[in-house]
Amino acid sequence: MKQVVRYFIILFLCTLLVLVCERVVASSFLPGYLVPQLLSMLMVYISFHESGQRGLLSAFLIGLIGDFASAILLGPLAIAGIFVFLIIHILRQHVFAASGMVAAFAVFFSSMLVQIIAGVVRFSFVDLPWLFGGEMLVQALVSAILAPLVFSLFRAAFREHTERR
């Protein structure tokens, strides 16, 4: 129980750090389409390395924290987290999660998926302009390129708490 609590504290802190890096630091000096989607990367990493309900709950919470930080609507990123986890949960039996190439592909598609799902949900509840455009693709590509490096940092942070495959 103590370990579970510790895991979720680390997950919470890690999510906050990711949000700071993505929405405070990187956004200060990079144009929006070049800011890597670190939150999506964290969802993908957790989905690969945490199985079962704990993994699902982690992905959901990551999205929810992201929603809280976005100040637009609660739920879109949380729903996207659920979908990302489910898809990776199905695929994780067939791929080698530690591979950098797998990480890059998974992040690329997850990044697109997160943006599409979050966009659809936001569009459904709030009257916000939402466009699926080239910027989304560039952002997914940047995220995919950085994924192997970022995953190694996540691996260091969750060294004692994530399952090894």
Add this chain to the structure above:
Amino acid sequence: MRKSETSSLHILLFATALFLLSLALSTASARNPSLAQSGMLVFEELFFPLRQGATNGFQSISRVWHGYIALREDAAKAKRLEREKRQWEARFRDLQTIAQENRELRSLLDMKQRQSLQGIVSSVIGFERSAWLRSINIDKGRRDGVEVGDAVVAHGAVLGQVMSTALRSSKVLLLVDAGSGIAARVENTTPLGEQEPRSGPRGVVAGRGKELCTLQYVAATETVSAGDRVVTSGLDGIFPRGIEIGRVEKAEKEESALFYSIFVRPSVRFDEVTDVLVLRAAFVDDVPAEAVSSPKKTLSHQASSSSTIQQGQGR
């Protein structure tokens, strides 16, 4: 039911529950925006110093970078200006040369008009300064009417005589060459109260192959002193009378000697000459008759040339 299927079912059920919860949150936050914004307020308050620091840091880096770019641009601009400066300096030197040539040509033209001389303006194209010959080459030759023996002046003073001619160029024996000799006259320095310089004794200015020439055959009974002007006498039938040759640098006489020992510094600076005036023989009409009929000396360098001066006509 197998364990994995049960687990998958549990995950699916849990996912559905979380999905419904998310939809409920979305609905609630859509109806009450302050619910969604509360998280953002915490997030912003918590990370405001960090955001400010990141922005300031980035701005500082940006300033440094732009400063560096500006420095590079300034360096490139400085290089370009330096290049332009060199070009302008070269242009300025060219203009100075042109101005100098212009002055010389004006001087020659002025002299031509003043003395009503027939002359050919020519440019110096080469110098020859060996131990036995001091000469220059000019860019006018037989084709242009230059003949051996023609007088050559520059800067309003005597430069030398044409010693050989080719079709398009000529060689001029300089005044200071050891083989050169020109009939001359000393104009004594004007004493106070006199309007014109007094016409002094006659002699022959001969080159020595050195910086100074000598004025020969001036009797010791005459009065010659340093600073006196030496001009052509016109008696050699080559140079018109009154063209400056130089100034007396030193005049000495020994008690038993018949003639003065006089050194003359030529007025022309041979190294600076770029344009010259070759005087045609037309002026000979102005020369006194006794000079034309007098015996002539041939230049030692040009046995067949017509560089003629009077021997012993100094008085």
